[in-house]
Amino acid sequence: MHVEKQRPAGSALMHFLYLIFIDPFVQMAQAPDLLAQTLWEGLVSGMLYALIALGFVLIFKASGVFNFAQGIMVVFAALTLVGLYEAGVPAFLALALAIVVMFILAFVVERSVLRPLVGQPDIILFMATFGITYFLIGFGEIVFGGDPKVMITAPLYLPKGAITYHTLGGMVQLQKIDIAAAVIASLMVAGLAIFFSRTRIGRALRAVADSHEAALSVGISLEQIWVIVWFAAGLVALVTGIFWGARSDVSFALEVIALKALPVLILGGFTSIPGAIVGGLIIGLGEKIVEFYWGPLVGGGTDAWFAYVIALLFLLFRPQGLFGERIIERI
Template sequence: MIYDVFVAPFADMIEAPDFLMQVLWEGLVSGILYALIALGFVLIYRSSRIFNFAQGIMVVFAALTLVGLHAAGLPAWIAVAATLVVMFVLAVTVERVVLRPLVGQPDIILFMATIGITLFLIGFGEIIFGGENKVMITEELGIPTGDFVFEPFGGLLILQQLDVTVVIVAALLVCALLAFLNFTRMGRAIRALGDDHQAALSVGISLQTIWVLVWFIAGIIALVTGIAWGARAGVSFALEVIAYKALPVLMLGGLESITGAIVGGLMIGVLEKVFEIYWGQPLLGGNTETWFAFVLALIVLLFRPQGLFGERIIERV
């Protein structure tokens, strides 16, 4: 028993280093996707203290809209642009209809409202696009689909070009986002709102505009995530489960931290894959990926209640 838990997995890792590298790579790629979803959460949470449960369904909705518009005859890139317009309309609608009447309500009420949005979008999406699994328009968007094959340590390592593209695009997106937040007027306004709502309002920052903007950016991130994940696994409402995966990422990284979302996403992506392959499948009957991330985050949180990179929680009476 002790041998199985503490020795055998590591022996396996050393025995087949190429397989270990493959596992790490797969984990890294899913980690990046988790990080992207978590990034959408973090942006909205920072600027409005709204825990946006709908981020996951926005990913599905964006991907479905893109595929649906392309199926309706639009060329691929115009469909992307049209999807962005749809996400913008969604952002405005959410702000107008849901958030504006609920300004100043307790956090849990706003959280529930985003669950309401989630349900609405699920029903709406299924009626318009149907519930069946669809194929993402990978080739039409010019995303390469071949493989890179390496042979490290005399073994075999296959990197899909699609995954490599995802990694590069995600990195670019994060850089662009950080640049936007740090060097533009709008970006500074978003950060100001995150620091102190009332102070930001009193120097003339418009809450409504910023909320629409933030939800729109979250929509863009959702579209990128949707394309990337859809290209790997097809587009359907099953994608929604990856939204749950972003939650432990947030816990691990801290609700306010962009760095935390990225580091947490990568950590969880890699560790859950390694745990599943080397411990979960041989010892626990597999499918441990559903809970491993949550338990890991829970253990980390016991030592750092605000997550690895979160703001220190200071409470006064």
């Protein structure tokens, strides 16, 4: 009698363990096409996280500012582009104007926020970027309206549609825009790498990243560097905004998704560009795989917190991230 009562509980536990540890892998093996599709989706969203994180890293390296507004800069850049196009400006002129707007933004931020706050504790500058975030949200909505907009892809000669591969006993769909995003993102990262290592300004940027005082003493203008680096982050934001906007609408709802770049940074380290990319891909992949195979067990929606919990574990066991410098204070 007693044993019989125990048995259902035991088998329920076994079933639960089976659902957690074995069943997802059986599913993966049974439907490799679905697995490949999920992996691809994960890589694409991971790439977008990585692009936002890249903007963070650029600014953090050069000015030590943890720029919380990077996610909003993505939305703002995309909104400017779409808003100008909707106002009747030709697509490529709108793109150029959006770049100009990002430069003005960098200039204004440097003048009105960074320069007066120079020498303040990092945390104060961090909070100041909250101010930038909220200001940009309000400003963007007043100028361009609060409704979600559709990103212009055709006028910018971005491809549409999908490529379908019939492999692995099923089919895998790759959106062309995602492939274009991957190519352009790689080109941009390569361009940034060349810019950092080969040009005069790039070397100055790296000098500033190493030490503000030393850079000042050899005649590098910190103010100029800050404008350049915020402008570079603005450009990255614009590219991110175009491709992200092409996948969903352009609206300030992207802000919450953009926050995912923060765990990416924890994973990759705050000062490492390769770290941002690898971290972004890991978070994107992990999030999609977990949501697809394990999410149904807990009712779905795990991608809202998965990245943060991973970051929390990293903070507990490896606070400098995968590639970061070991500068973190651990008290």
